[in-house]
Amino acid sequence: MSVAARATTLLVAVVAVVAVLLFITFHFLLAQPPTENFTPYASNGQVDVTLQTDPQNTVTNKPDWVSYFIQDPATKAWVHTTFFEVPASTRINVTIIGYDGCTLLRNPVWGQVTGTIGGVEYVNGKPVKQLNSWAGCNVQHTFTMPGLGINIPIASPTTLSENNNLCGTSPCTSGPHMTVQFSFMTPAHGGIFRWQCIIPCGGGYLDGNGGPMSTEGYMSGQMEVAAS
């Protein structure tokens, strides 16, 4: 083989290896769900963010994984992601439509509402400071953002018939659900704040913490606060 041929072969091999490494890095290691940007939609110092929880996820190849969805502020379509961006020093009005059934909190302390304006959440319009999931079927998931001290127990449908007839196709548009609303202020500085469901709701995985609990875009995500 000539020197030119050997050099070409070597170059092709190096390029191939680099390409594989880049593919692995970007496709697997650095991949993350899309980010819904609410910053352009803020007005008068506030912006509305709407999410939903689903008992399943029929839009991915993990149909039995519970999942959050975020409503796109422009198209109002439900997007399978848990990443969103909001502006700094802004009141965020969050609505979570909870379509899942009840699950007990592993640690009941997370039944307390914290970090919201007024220290309450509104469940179907009624102010609530805490939910005792160990006393009845009333909590499905949480929206917990430790960096801002936010903890929101998401109320669940409470009756047997509701829990036996949950929405079966994602994103849910009908079926038994509870609507939870709350507001909080974003800090003046920018930053990234991760959030999660603190209930280990990854059924079928060890102690419920695998699957959707350990994969971005399902039961955990992050809120990016854009510095003004």
Place this chain on the structure above:
Amino acid sequence: MTAETAPDQEPNHGARLLSMWLLLSASCDPLFWFLAGPHIPPGRMSSSAATQQTDFNVLAMIAIPVVIGVLLYFGYALTYWRAKDGDDTDGPPIHGNAKIQVTWMAVTTALVLFLAAFGTVELWTQQGAGAGEGPSPIWKPDSSNILEVQVIGQQWAWTFRYPQFGGFETTALVLPEGQPIQFDVTSLDVIHSFWAYQLGVKADANPGVNNVAYTTAKQLGQVTVRCSELCGLWHGAMYDYGKVVTATAFQSWARQSEVQLASITRMLPPFALTYDPTNVPVLNEVLIKLGLTSAGGGYYNSNDLEQP
């Protein structure tokens, strides 16, 4: 030494090296102790942190002369015993030197034995030096006024329970200055590790185990709490901040929190040194009350393949 150099013309290299080593060590050790020593982590915010800083400094004081000795000999050899240009002759044959070997072994043995004794004394006199001692600690503070703080890890957050104040639980770690603290560290799921950096406290949080660590805060200020055991997707974000306040401020905060959190405390299971979150009896009751098929009190269906 080269072949052309007569032995009687050689300077006393040993004396030279020894005097230089003594001079440098005697200079660098105090420089380190007084200039760098006070800044060595984790600081002196608590009894255990201060002990750790002192230990690091003592180790450095021992290590510095060793490092100086190695580098000095290296530099001296490069300077005085390097081959001259055009000199291709072999160096003189090397024979064993019993005096040097015995001295070397004696010094290193003495150092290692000293460090073993020093470490044991530091663990003993400092009640474990901030490390987890397991459920039955050997060393305890000699005080009847110990504040118990239960540290509960779960993916991916810390909560703290104060059994002497009605057992309220909170995400805020507030500690008093000057009072011995007993951390009862446990976990609700996987293995975490409670690391209160500025306090020099580090104890593994194992499910079903109470790992006890002691310290006494000596300074007011903020404490960073991190998980130092890889525990899952958000391990890197599993941190919290606590603070050390005056004893009076702590009492005020604790009494106030006890009252404010009373309704939450009533929802919590009775205080225990460990909890079994995979077996929650009320789960059974709740589901039976609702009419759903229960998992017999188990948090998860035991038929799940991945459930032990």
